[in-house]
Amino acid sequence: MSSFKSENKSSHLPLTSCEAVSREEVRKFDLENKLAELAVPLAQAWKDNHPEAKPGSETDLDACVLAVAIEMAIAGEAVGGPIGAVIAAGGGVAAASVACRRVL
Numbered sequence: 146m147s148s149f150k151s152e153n154k155s156s157h158l159p160l161t162s163c164e165a166v167s168r169e170e171v172r173k174f175d176l177e178n179k180l181a182e183l184a185v186p187l188a189q190a191w192k193d194n195h196p197e198a199k200p201g202s203e204t205d206l207d208a209c210v211l212a213v214a215i216e217m218a219i220a221g222e223a224v225g226g227p228i229g230a231v232i233a234a235g236g237g238v239a240a241a242s243v244a245c246r247r248v249l
Contacts, residue, residue, distance in 0.1 A: 176228065180217070180236050184244035187213045192248045200249050209249060213241035 191209045192198055198205040214237050221232030232240075 173231065176231050177236055177239065180228075180232065180240035181243040184213050184217060184237075184240040185247060187216050188241070188244035188248045191245070198249060202249075206245055206249055209245035210238065210241045213244055214238045217241055 188209055191212050195205070195208070198209070217232055217237030217240060221229040221237055223229075224232075
């Protein structure tokens with residue numbers, strides 16, 4: 146059985162200090178991901194209603210994002226609260242962009 150020099154040394158990785166992620170940042174991240182998941186059926190419905198839409202077309206992507214973002218804004222206004230605030234702050238557009246990129 147051969148032994149390597151690295152096996153004879155105890156390896157201790159140096160600890161680096163990093164900022165802890167706040168609970169608020171984690172919640173916002175989770176909420177943004179959930180919004181993107183909720184936007185996928187809207188994007189799929191847009192795609193189903195536009196069978197001529199081409200993958201990779203910026204025009205089609207923009208049209209999809211606009212349509213889905215409008216629906217997300219309407220829903221956000223109806224729901225209100227923290228979800229409505231995230232949507233109003235641009236979360237609906239970001240979710241629409243993610244969803245449309247997934248389906249196109």
